Amino acid sequence: MDILALAWAGIIAFGIIMYIILDGFDLGIGMLFPFFRSEHEKDLMISTILPVWDGNETWLVFGGAALYGAFPLVFSTILPILYLPIFLMVIALLFRGVAFEFRLKAIKSKFFWNSCFFMGSLFATLAQGLVLGAFVKGFDLSCCHDGVSNYQWFNAFAVSCSVALVFGYILLGSNRLIIKTVGDLQKKCFAISNKLQYLMLIFLIIVSLWSPYLDPAIKQRWFNPHNMPYLAILPFLSLVFLTMHWYGIKNKKEYLPFWSSIGVFVTCYIGFMISAYPYMVPRHITYIEAAADRSSLLFMLVGACIMLPPLLYYTYYSYKIFKGKVTEKLGY
Amino acid sequence: MTLKLTGQINLILLHLDIETAQLNHWSVGIPHGASLINTHSWNGELTGLKSVTPEYQPRVANVFYSFRLMVMLGFMMFGLAVVALYLRIKKRLFDSRWFFKICLWTAPSGFIALWCGWITAEMGRQPWVVYHLLKTADAVSSVSLRNILISFALIVIVYGVIFGYFYFYFLHKTIEKGPEKIKELAFPIHQPFQYMPPVTTKGDN
Numbered sequence: 001m002d003i004l005a006l007a008w009a010g011i012i013a014f015g016i017i018m019y020i021i022l023d024g025f026d027l028g029i030g031m032l033f034p035f036f037r038s039e040h041e042k043d044l045m046i047s048t049i050l051p052v053w054d055g056n057e058t059w060l061v062f063g064g065a066a067l068y069g070a071f072p073l074v075f076s077t078i079l080p081i082l083y084l085p086i087f088l089m090v091i092a093l094l095f096r097g098v099a100f101e102f103r104l105k106a107i108k109s110k111f112f113w114n115s116c117f118f119m120g121s122l123f124a125t126l127a128q129g130l131v132l133g134a135f136v137k138g139f140d141l142s143c144c145h146d147g148v149s150n151y152q153w154f155n156a157f158a159v160s161c162s163v164a165l166v167f168g169y170i171l172l173g174s175n176r177l178i179i180k181t182v183g184d185l186q187k188k189c190f191a192i193s194n195k196l197q198y199l200m201l202i203f204l205i206i207v208s209l210w211s212p213y214l215d216p217a218i219k220q221r222w223f224n225p226h227n228m229p230y231l232a233i234l235p236f237l238s239l240v241f242l243t244m245h246w247y248g249i250k251n252k253k254e255y256l257p258f259w260s261s262i263g264v265f266v267t268c269y270i271g272f273m274i275s276a277y278p279y280m281v282p283r284h285i286t287y288i289e290a291a292a293d294r295s296s297l298l299f300m301l302v303g304a305c306i307m308l309p310p311l312l313y314y315t316y317y318s319y320k321i322f323k324g325k326v327t328e329k330l331g332y
Numbered sequence: 333m334t335l336k337l338t339g340q341i342n343l344i345l346l347h348l349d350i351e352t353a354q355l356n357h358w359s360v361g362i363p364h365g366a367s368l369i370n371t372h373s374w375n376g377e378l379t380g381l382k383s384v385t386p387e388y389q390p391r392v393a394n395v396f397y398s399f400r401l402m403v404m405l406g407f408m409m410f411g412l413a414v415v416a417l418y419l420r421i422k423k424r425l426f427d428s429r430w431f432f433k434i435c436l437w438t439a440p441s442g443f444i445a446l447w448c449g450w451i452t453a454e455m456g457r458q459p460w461v462v463y464h465l466l467k468t469a470d471a472v473s474s475v476s477l478r479n480i481l482i483s484f485a486l487i488v489i490v491y492g493v494i495f496g497y498f499y500f501y502f503l504h505k506t507i508e509k510g511p512e513k514i515k516e517l518a519f520p521i522h523q524p525f526q527y528m529p530p531v532t533t534k535g536d537n
Binding site: 098109 | 473474475479482483486487490495498502
C-alpha cells in the first residue's frame with residue numbers, strides 16, 4: 001500500500017515537473033510577446049513552439065488525471081478550494097490554444113490574437129503561481145464544508161509566488177529562444193535573460209526565506225540541526241545553477257542558460273516537496289491517507305508503466321525532429 | 333415493486349402525457365421494436381420504468397423526445413446520403429440546386445443529433461451518477477454557488493460570444509472565398525467511381 005502510494009506520488013510529482021519545465025518555456029515565450037514589436041519576430045517565436053506546445057500540455061492532463069485516480073481525496077478536497085484559479089488557468093489556456101490556430105489565419109484581427117496569446121500565457125502562469133502559493137501556505141479545511149472557499153489562494157505570499165513564477169517562466173522562454181533563434185532576436189533574448197536572472201535570484205531569496213515563517217513545521221524541517229547539513233545542499237545547488245546561468249549568458253553560450261534555468265526550477269521543486277512531505281494537502285492529509293484503494297493503484301500502475309515510455313519517447317522524438325534553429329515562419 | 337415486461341415490447345415512436353399517468357395515452361409504435369433494439373432478440377425482456385419508485389425515475393419526457401429526435405435526424409441524414417447517391421448515379425448531383433439547399437439547411441443536424449444523444453444519456457441516468465452506487469446529489473462537490481456562476485458566465489461568454497463570433501467569422505470568410513473552380517479538376521466530375529490510373533515507373537521489371 002505504502003510503496004504503491006509512494007510510487008504514485010512519485011509519478012505525479014514527475015508529471016508536474018515535466019509540465020512546469022515544458023509548458024513553462026512555451027508560456028514564457030507567450031509572455032515575451034510584448035517585448036518584440038515586429039510581426040516577423042512574433043511569427044518566429046510562435047514557430048519555435050508550434051510543433052511542441054500541445055504535447056507539453058499533455059503533462060498537465062496526465063498529472064490531473066493521475067491525481068484524480070490515485071489520490072481522489074486530495075482531488076476532491078483541493079479542487080473546490082482552488083476552483084477559481086484553476087478555472088482561470090483553464091480559460092487562459094483555452095484562449096492561448098485558440099490564438100495559436102486563429103493567429104495563423106488572421107489578417108485584420110492579428111492584434112487581437114496576439115493579445116489573446118499574451119494574456120492567455122500570463123493569466124495561466126499567474127493562476128499556477130497562486131495554486132503553488134496556496135499549496136506552500138497550507139489549507140484551512142474547517143471553512144470549506146458549506147461551499148465557501150474563503151479565497152485561500154489569494155494572499156500576499158501566493159501573489160509573490162505568482163510573480164516569481166511569471167519571471168521564472170519568462171526566463172525559461174527567453175533561454176529557449178536563445179537556443180532556437182539567431183541574430184537580433186537571439187541578442188534581445190540574451191539581454192532579457194541577463195536582467196531576469198537577477199530578478200529570479202531576488203524572488204528565490206524572498207520566497208525561500210518567507211515560506212519557513214508561514215508554518216513552523218516547514219521551519220522545523222529545514223532549520224533543525226539534524227537535517228540542515230543535508231538540506232543545505234539544495235539552496236547551494238540552486239546558487240550553482242544560477243552562477244552557471246550567469247556564466248552562460250555572459251559568454252553567449254546557447255545551451256547552458258536553458259539547462260541551468262531548468263536546474264534552478266528542479267531544485268526549487270524538490271525543495272517544495274521536502275517542505276510538504278508527507279502531506280499532499282499540507283498539514284491535513286498525507287499521501288498515504290489520500291491514496292485510493294490498492295487494487296485501483298495497482299491497476300493504474302500497470303497502465304502507467306505501459307503508457308509512460310511512449311509518452312516520454314514521443315516527447316523526446318518531437319524535440320529531436322524539430323531541433324535546430326527556426327529561421328522561417330511555420331504554419332499549417 | 334418490480335415489474336418485468338416480457339414478450340412483445342413495441343417501440344413507441346410518438347405518444348403523449350407519459351409522466352403524469354405513467355401510461356401511454358396515445359401512441360404510434362413499431363411492434364417488437366424496443367425488444368429488438370435493447371436486447372437484440374425478437375421477444376426480448378426489458379425492465380420497465382415502473383420497476384423503480386418515482387424518486388429514482390429520471391424526467392422521462394426529455395429523454396423520450398431527445399432520443400426520438402436523435403433517431404429521426406439519423407434517419408434523415410441517412411436518407412439524404414441515399415438521395416445523394418441516387419443523384420450521383422443519375423449524373424445529376426452537381427446540378428441539383430434544390431438538393432444543395434436541403435444540404436445547407438440540414439448542416440446542423442449532426443450537432444443537434446449529438447446533443448440529443450448526450451441529453452438522453454445524461455438525463456436518462458438520473459438520479460444516479462454511478463448507477464446504483466452514487467447519486468448525483470451526493471456526488472456534488474462543495475463549490476459555492478457564486479463560484480459556479482462566475483465560471484458558468486465565463487464559459488458562456490468565452491465560447492458563445494468570442495469564439496462563436498470568430499468561428500462564424502472565419503467560416504464566413506472561407507465560404508465567401510468559395511470552392512475551387514470545377515474546370516481545374518483533373519477528372520470528369522460526373523463519373524461516379526474514378527480510380528487513379530496505375531503509376532508506371534521506368535526501370536520496373
